[in-house]
Amino acid sequence: QIFDFEDERQALLFAAYHREASPYGLHTSMFIPTLKTQASEEQQKEWLGKAQRREILGTYAQTELGHGTFVRGLETTATYDVERKEFVLHSPTITSTKWWPGGLGYTSTHAVVMARLIVKDKDYGVHGFITPLRSLDDHRPLPGVILGDIGPKFGYNANDNGFLRLDQVRIPLKNMLARFSRLHEDGTYEKPPHAKLSYGTMVFVRSNMILNGASALAKASTIAIRYSCVREQGMVQPKQAGETKLMNYKSQQYRLLPLLSHAFAIHFTGFYILDMYKDLLRRLDGSDFSTLPVIHATTSGLKAYVTTVAADGIEEARKCCGGHGYSQFSGLPTLFADYVPSCTFEGDNWVLFQQTARFLIKSLKAAVAGKPLAASVAYLKGYRAVGEGQKSQAKSGQDLLIPQVQLKAFEHRATRLIMEAAQLLETDRKAGKQYEISWNAHMIDLIRAARAHTLVVILTAFIERVEATTDEKNKRVLKKLCDLFCLYNIESPFAPCSSEFVEDSYFSPAQIRMARDNVHHLLSELRPDAVPLVDAWNFSDAALESALGRRDGNVYETLYNWASQTPLNQKAAKEGGVDVEGYTKHVKKVLEGGVNTEPM
Amino acid sequence: QIFDFEDERQALLFAAYHREASPYGLHTSMFIPTLKTQASEEQQKEWLGKAQRREILGTYAQTELGHGTFVRGLETTATYDVERKEFVLHSPTITSTKWWPGGLGYTSTHAVVMARLIVKDKDYGVHGFITPLRSLDDHRPLPGVILGDIGPKFGYNANDNGFLRLDQVRIPLKNMLARFSRLHEDGTYEKPPHAKLSYGTMVFVRSNMILNGASALAKASTIAIRYSCVREQGMVQPKQAGETKLMNYKSQQYRLLPLLSHAFAIHFTGFYILDMYKDLLRRLDGSDFSTLPVIHATTSGLKAYVTTVAADGIEEARKCCGGHGYSQFSGLPTLFADYVPSCTFEGDNWVLFQQTARFLIKSLKAAVAGKPLAASVAYLKGYRAVGEGQKSQAKSGQDLLIPQVQLKAFEHRATRLIMEAAQLLETDRKAGKQYEISWNAHMIDLIRAARAHTLVVILTAFIERVEATTDEKNKRVLKKLCDLFCLYNIESPFAPCSSEFVEDSYFSPAQIRMARDNVHHLLSELRPDAVPLVDAWNFSDAALESALGRRDGNVYETLYNWASQTPLNQKAAKEGGVDVEGYTKHVKKVLEGGVNTEPM
Numbered sequence A, B: 001q002i003f004d005f006e007d008e009r010q011a012l013l014f015a016a017y018h019r020e021a022s023p024y025g026l027h028t029s030m031f032i033p034t035l036k037t038q039a040s041e042e043q044q045k046e047w048l049g050k051a052q053r054r055e056i057l058g059t060y061a062q063t064e065l066g067h068g069t070f071v072r073g074l075e076t077t078a079t080y081d082v083e084r085k086e087f088v089l090h091s092p093t094i095t096s097t098k099w100w101p102g103g104l105g106y107t108s109t110h111a112v113v114m115a116r117l118i119v120k121d122k123d124y125g126v127h128g129f130i131t132p133l134r135s136l137d138d139h140r141p142l143p144g145v146i147l148g149d150i151g152p153k154f155g156y157n158a159n160d161n162g163f164l165r166l167d168q169v170r171i172p173l174k175n176m177l178a179r180f181s182r183l184h185e186d187g188t189y190e191k192p193p194h195a196k197l198s199y200g201t202m203v204f205v206r207s208n209m210i211l212n213g214a215s216a217l218a219k220a221s222t223i224a225i226r227y228s229c230v231r232e233q234g235m236v237q238p239k240q241a242g243e244t245k246l247m248n249y250k251s252q253q254y255r256l257l258p259l260l261s262h263a264f265a266i267h268f269t270g271f272y273i274l275d276m277y278k279d280l281l282r283r284l285d286g287s288d289f290s291t292l293p294v295i296h297a298t299t300s301g302l303k304a305y306v307t308t309v310a311a312d313g314i315e316e317a318r319k320c321c322g323g324h325g326y327s328q329f330s331g332l333p334t335l336f337a338d339y340v341p342s343c344t345f346e347g348d349n350w351v352l353f354q355q356t357a358r359f360l361i362k363s364l365k366a367a368v369a370g371k372p373l374a375a376s377v378a379y380l381k382g383y384r385a386v387g388e389g390q391k392s393q394a395k396s397g398q399d400l401l402i403p404q405v406q407l408k409a410f411e412h413r414a415t416r417l418i419m420e421a422a423q424l425l426e427t428d429r430k431a432g433k434q435y436e437i438s439w440n441a442h443m444i445d446l447i448r449a450a451r452a453h454t455l456v457v458i459l460t461a462f463i464e465r466v467e468a469t470t471d472e473k474n475k476r477v478l479k480k481l482c483d484l485f486c487l488y489n490i491e492s493p494f495a496p497c498s499s500e501f502v503e504d505s506y507f508s509p510a511q512i513r514m515a516r517d518n519v520h521h522l523l524s525e526l527r528p529d530a531v532p533l534v535d536a537w538n539f540s541d542a543a544l545e546s547a548l549g550r551r552d553g554n555v556y557e558t559l560y561n562w563a564s565q566t567p568l569n570q571k572a573a574k575e576g577g578v579d580v581e582g583y584t585k586h587v588k589k590v591l592e593g594g595v596n597t598e599p600m
């Protein structure tokens, strides 16, 4: 068994809800999982215990200054010296410098270094090497190892993302990760039994990014919704007593409640995927690789979709808090800046969607050929009706609340887009164009198809979860959230890609109006549940670190108190209300005419 | 004459291209302009020269802890003491604390404080008061004045945005801004001649925010496009020699070239609006207030649209740079964090669009009544055809490149949305609903209408600019950019609100496909011009502050060198490659088992 699954699941769930960027993050999130999934038993015996006891601290060093997405292009070499039974790790160029790994700068003692395996001048491609970086005595870099911090970043500054240059560094043969492929002493290379076996770790990491995304988006929604139920600004009626809570503005509801519905949708999808993953592990134990491709494709698309939506959503929630959202005391700027690299790491989103697209194109072919399909793409069997231009049969707003009607719309969109992309590739193929050139030409169509499929997965998970809910009250409110999630994505001109539901006339203008009326109705219905729904996430004040998102609503005093406590204000208070240094060095000179503050 | 217009224009253009968040920014951008537009001649004599010579440093203090958008709700009072001919400025509650004004914390000596004028218990609403805050001798806060910095923010941290509490602070009668309304010694109040006269400053500031938005978006596009033409990653063909430049990926083109087209569109609109503003000033000099409402409505919508697009665009450009975009060395995180409050200050975008919507609803009524219309809304005369469900007549991709066809589509969308919103309000009115309640219920429809109208203004400005271009080569490439701007907004599912072109079947599925083909064709055509087009903005390396956006393309060495120069790396270099303090205090303890790094 690769993992003690329940252990990891609990740990990662906890982490998803509480973790901050930490220099030790990679040790837990990548170094240990990599040892668990890719190290042989003997290797685990040597390193895993030490790592778990934190006698060594590790990171995962793949990305180089010159290469991230295109892993095959990595330049770091691990040349096998058959005489000494050692690898010589080397950074041949400046672009081969490892760049970005978390905790690499001044924290880690070890790294899994991804490098090209070279044996007798033959290049076997990129493999992982357990590489000691620093002395365990005094933390000094080992001979030939040049390490440092890559400098200030948007966020994540508590993490010493680092660089690494290797100058002919020798490590023993046994340090090459050997669970799947291995090198024998004499230099004979043994291939892994299944090309995609090492996808396991990726799938696991990406699954957890789904829950992480839900949590980040839920945090932001919690802050913005709580604040919007405290802050009063302006009047909805001319002579009302007192002012209106922000949450009573239609625009504020329209911006925030769909975000919250997305957080729930993604959260339920996260669990749905963890169940798929659990099933995958059971199968892999029995050498059944059959579900690897579908899980890999699904989690790739989900990672891309979820991180995009969560990043954009956090920023929208921040804007919903007006000026105070821009203060670090709102907690939102840091949440955003620390979250947003999720769109880039573990696979850039625009690249990941293409991996999903590859699988979808194959699945469509299978559907057309009448071959069996994975459950999550079984809807492709309906390709014929889609090709004939089927239209939604919804006759009323009520119809649009029927789960089958909703799912059918999402499935129609995905099927249509997959078919259109496949058609474009096929036309090019017939015209003799090279597949890869053709792929690039139609990349946007392919990415749209992948995104649309991903939304089918999410809506399916959400609907299943609503149906599985037994408590009647919860079920009613979850159903409303699910309807809002679904219909907002159909009707809202502000929802990315909503035009895809109408550009082929699947929905008529009248149906869109019905969907829109439903959405506005749902916003009013959900308005009173807004606070209970964010409270349900149960974030502590400490986890939110937000003056605006406090449970007790004591926003203004908190802002005032926190501001009074800044070092600058404390210092100035002692100096008669003047920042003496700033005044003497700068302001005074300006006032005395010595400095020009104008831009010209 | 209110302004020496050419002077201001040059200064603000320069500032738009080079300005950073500075503690002296508000002095130039708000304090001086407010004196110029709202101070009487005597007041200007007393304060303007001093301000221009920077013998005093001022800010504009309107926002309070409890009020931003809803200016009428401000709580700070200025009570007139008729005996002493003084105002008593006072902050009665914690929420009345002034909060956010730039440079207020420890820089400014003066502020225009916006406060409710109270004379003999009568409340005359919010007026501006020139208020000395600090001693010009030692910079200490004057009696009754409590000042400080509001704490860390997302960006803008070079600016000491501050708070201000006033405890019965006395200032002379002559300090109330008196160009438009004035208070006589005996407490008689004189109203301004035109209710919206003070909009002048707002219009000016917002116009400049348009150019500023263009510049910010152009900077981000420049960095991302230059980098995408240097960085190579992966292969478009399986066995190509070397790797592919990012800019050759279709998705990268699709993400970046439309952004660049928006920067151009917004830039030309900025000049178009400055011309409108110049005309306004001429009219105001002759007491002609007729164009004030249309300019106010237009600049409100433009400010809202432009700042949203620029903020989102900067972040998209950052993501296009992959991991290195997340480094501060890319210049993009700071550009984003410093730019994004533009969506909130000078009027929150979701509120500003509503001001535009008010004007549009009125203009539609005027159109229906056959009354004269301002030029920019003259298209509303076509409301009847729109109401009858007109469809685009474009028969080919070629047709979609005809400026009249393009404009007609944008005008159709705007007219339809304005009509729909008006219809919703009208139905409610007939049902006896209160106007304001009805406004709130249909806020999203109103905002969509305002946004759609704003795009008519921008497309008009862009088309006019293309047509006015005499150089044939420039004209050809600008025409392509204009087509890309227009058609991307119509066909792209990723373009906000593109569904509005199809949700009423104005464009058929076939026409959308034609638009999409055009866009893909334009991307290929513009690809070779990408670098010349960003070079045309002529940003210096110093202005971009970006390792990725360098003119010479020397990306990797710059990243490496800049990283080597960080204080942490410099210090560690002297300590044998170890961050001795961090190691001793933290890492060593973890390795020795004293600290648990796990989240649980």
Ligand SMILES: Cc1cc2nc3c(=O)[nH]c(=O)nc-3n(C[C@H](O)[C@H](O)[C@H](O)COP(=O)(O)OP(=O)(O)OC[C@H]3O[C@@H](n4cnc5c(N)ncnc54)[C@H](O)[C@@H]3O)c2cc1C
Pocket: A026, A059, A060, A061, A062, A063, A066, A067, A068, A069, A070, A099, A100, A101, A102, A156, A161, A341, A344, A345, A346, A347, A348, A349, A350, A351, B231, B233, B234, B246, B249, B251, B252, B319, B320, B321, B322, B323, B324, B326
């Ligand atoms: C905070 C942070 C932490 C990180 N931690 C680690 C770590 O611990 N260990 C580690 O090894 N790495 C780490 N990374 C690096 C990260 O994995 C890479 O940044 C990521 O893989 C993207 O690669 P890149 O930066 O080279 O982007 P690039 O591959 O250069 O991509 C740049 C742009 O080109 C586009 N593009 C590239 N290829 C294609 C294509 N085929 N089709 C279409 N578009 C394409 C992308 O969409 C993107 O817009 C981290 C990065 C960050 C930001």
Ligand SMILES: Cc1cc2nc3c(=O)[nH]c(=O)nc-3n(C[C@H](O)[C@H](O)[C@H](O)COP(=O)(O)OP(=O)(O)OC[C@H]3O[C@@H](n4cnc5c(N)ncnc54)[C@H](O)[C@@H]3O)c2cc1C
Pocket: A231, A233, A234, A246, A249, A251, A252, A319, A320, A321, A322, A323, A324, A326, B026, B059, B060, B061, B062, B063, B066, B067, B068, B069, B070, B099, B100, B101, B102, B156, B161, B341, B344, B345, B346, B347, B348, B349, B350, B351
């Ligand atoms: C960097 C920065 C610099 C600043 N500099 C200055 C300065 O120099 N001087 C100064 O006086 N102020 C300054 N401000 C304050 C700024 O002007 C206010 O933040 C701005 O006016 C918005 O007001 P608010 O923060 O009270 O937001 P709120 O009015 O509380 O708005 C919060 C949310 O409610 C929504 N909302 C509010 N009213 C409505 C409505 N009627 N309809 C629909 N939605 C509504 C908004 O859309 C927003 O999403 C600055 C702010 C920042 C961030």
Ligand SMILES: [Ca+2]
Pocket: A053, A054, A055, A056, B590, B591, B592, B593, B594
């Ligand atoms: Ca330990």
